[in-house]
Amino acid sequence: MFFAYMFVDVMSPLQELLEVRLGWSPTAFGNYAGAEYMLNVFGFLIVAGIILDKMGVRFTGTLSASLMVGGAVIKLYAISPLFVGTAFDGWLSSWWTAMPGSAKLAALGFMIFGCGCEMAGITVSKAIARWFDGKEMALAMGCEMALARLGVFAVFSLSPRLSQALGGDPSVVVPVAFCTVLLLIGLICFIVFTVMDRTLDRQTGVGSGETSSEEEFKLSDVGGLFRSRLFWIIALLCVLYYSAIFPFQRFGTNMLQCNLGISAETAADLLRWFPIGALMLTPPLGYCLDKFGRGATMLILGSLLLIGCHLVFALLLPAVPSQILALVTILVLGVSFALVPAALWPSVPKVMDKRYLGSAYSLIFWVQNIGLFGVPILFGNVLAASNAGVTDPMEYDYTNPMLMFAGFGVLALIFALWLKILDTRKHYGLEAPNIASDTAVEAAEAESAEE
Numbered sequence: 001m002f003f004a005y006m007f008v009d010v011m012s013p014l015q016e017l018l019e020v021r022l023g024w025s026p027t028a029f030g031n032y033a034g035a036e037y038m039l040n041v042f043g044f045l046i047v048a049g050i051i052l053d054k055m056g057v058r059f060t061g062t063l064s065a066s067l068m069v070g071g072a073v074i075k076l077y078a079i080s081p082l083f084v085g086t087a088f089d090g091w092l093s094s095w096w097t098a099m100p101g102s103a104k105l106a107a108l109g110f111m112i113f114g115c116g117c118e119m120a121g122i123t124v125s126k127a128i129a130r131w132f133d134g135k136e137m138a139l140a141m142g143c144e145m146a147l148a149r150l151g152v153f154a155v156f157s158l159s160p161r162l163s164q165a166l167g168g169d170p171s172v173v174v175p176v177a178f179c180t181v182l183l184l185i186g187l188i189c190f191i192v193f194t195v196m197d198r199t200l201d202r203q204t205g206v207g208s209g210e211t212s213s214e215e216e217f218k219l220s221d222v223g224g225l226f227r228s229r230l231f232w233i234i235a236l237l238c239v240l241y242y243s244a245i246f247p248f249q250r251f252g253t254n255m256l257q258c259n260l261g262i263s264a265e266t267a268a269d270l271l272r273w274f275p276i277g278a279l280m281l282t283p284p285l286g287y288c289l290d291k292f293g294r295g296a297t298m299l300i301l302g303s304l305l306l307i308g309c310h311l312v313f314a315l316l317l318p319a320v321p322s323q324i325l326a327l328v329t330i331l332v333l334g335v336s337f338a339l340v341p342a343a344l345w346p347s348v349p350k351v352m353d354k355r356y357l358g359s360a361y362s363l364i365f366w367v368q369n370i371g372l373f374g375v376p377i378l379f380g381n382v383l384a385a386s387n388a389g390v391t392d393p394m395e396y397d398y399t400n401p402m403l404m405f406a407g408f409g410v411l412a413l414i415f416a417l418w419l420k421i422l423d424t425r426k427h428y429g430l431e432a433p434n435i436a437s438d439t440a441v442e443a444a445e446a447e448s449a450e451e
């Protein structure tokens with residue numbers, strides 16, 4: 001996941017270079033960025049969940065890593081001199097001219113990569129939920145997410161430097177090639193893991209439970225999930241929360257520039273503390289959740305912090321344009337970005353049947369991907385509508401779009417509160433620790449002995 005998240009954002013700091021070198025306008029760049037979620041939104045993620053529950057972690061993990069490498073190679077080819085300027089490029093550029101041929105082909109590669117990346121995400125979540133059942137599950141998931149956040153931080157720092165690594169003119173090819181090689185290394189590592197895992201199964205005679213018969217998955221389970229109120233509460237909380245997080249990461253630099261009157265570099269330097277805060281806090285918060293519980297409360301607190309931060313960006317920062325205020329708000333938003341993911345993903349196995357855990361994760365990701373695909377477009381339209389006649393990109397008024405993010409936070413908070421109320425009434429265990437205490441285990445054992 002570290003390499004995958006690096007690849008996701010490898011071109012984010014190179015937007016200007018792509019415009020100069022390959023003629024990608026901001027619209028072309030936006031379309032390319034949205035392509036990551038396109039095939040997932042149109043159903044791939046649902047299929048991915050079924051494949052995961054039917055075929056298991058080893059097969060799905062290898063397939064997802066291969067899709068990521070395949071998509072990455074197409075994207076690398078699209079921006080390389082091997083493609084740019086060829087007859088194929090000429091033909092691709094000749095229709096829908098707002099998107100140059102290289103942007104279209106790179107978007108196709110990114111779509112395929114996005115399928116692999118989200119498929120890997122659900123595979124990892126299901127694997128951790130299985131391996132750490134009754135143990136430090138939230139800590140394990142927190143460490144996985146922290147690695148992913150480190151990947152974002154690493155690529156924002158590395159990508160601009162790698163683009164200059166060969167001397168001479170800066171190049172977009174070098175950073176993308178570097179991250180493609182990392183993905184290939186990731187695929188090889190996963191294949192080695194599957195071989196070792198299979199060998200261990202054979203030696204111990206214990207199945208990994210990948211597709212055991214007592215846990216057989218049925219297609220009707222997917223329909224059942226769609227009819228589950230709890231599923232919808234979690235999925236809607238997830239889409240609303242993340243729609244105010246990942247799109248913010250993309251637009252945040254310019255928002256800070258406009259409010260503070262600073263350069264893109266200074267704004268990016270402020271914004272990169274956002275994943276860093278989450279990186280440092282997600283594992284310890286996961287550990288606390290494992291030990292002491294309070295998952296639903298963490299979701300409420302994280303949503304409250306999200307609302308507060310976006311209100312500051314919308315209303316206070318334009319009136320008090322202080323870099324310290326911006327940094328403090330970014331750090332608090334980082335705390336929120338640690339609280340909610342640390343509590344949300346480990347809550348899923350508590351309320352969903354293990355048999356269709358892969359499908360549950362994939363359907364939640366699917367609903368989330370609809371938001372991640374649509375919200376940046378909505379955000380761009382709200383920004384444009386609120387700034388009619390503004391041509392200087394340093395002069396945008398971000399109040400309305402940031403209020404929109406705060407509104408998503410309010411809705412997420414309502415779902416988090418609903419979840420807590422349901423948990424209090426129906427005892428799903430969302431507020432309970434993941435690690436069963438010795439006394440609880442002894443009590444459970446005594447109970448089953450009596451039976």
Ligand SMILES: C[C@H](NC(=O)[C@@H](N)CCCCN)C(=O)O
Pocket residue numbers: 008118121145148242246341345365368
């Ligand atoms: C674990 C969780 N991952 C997701 O929510 C992914 N579906 C979306 C990742 C988007 C990266 N472009 C997370 O990262 O908190």
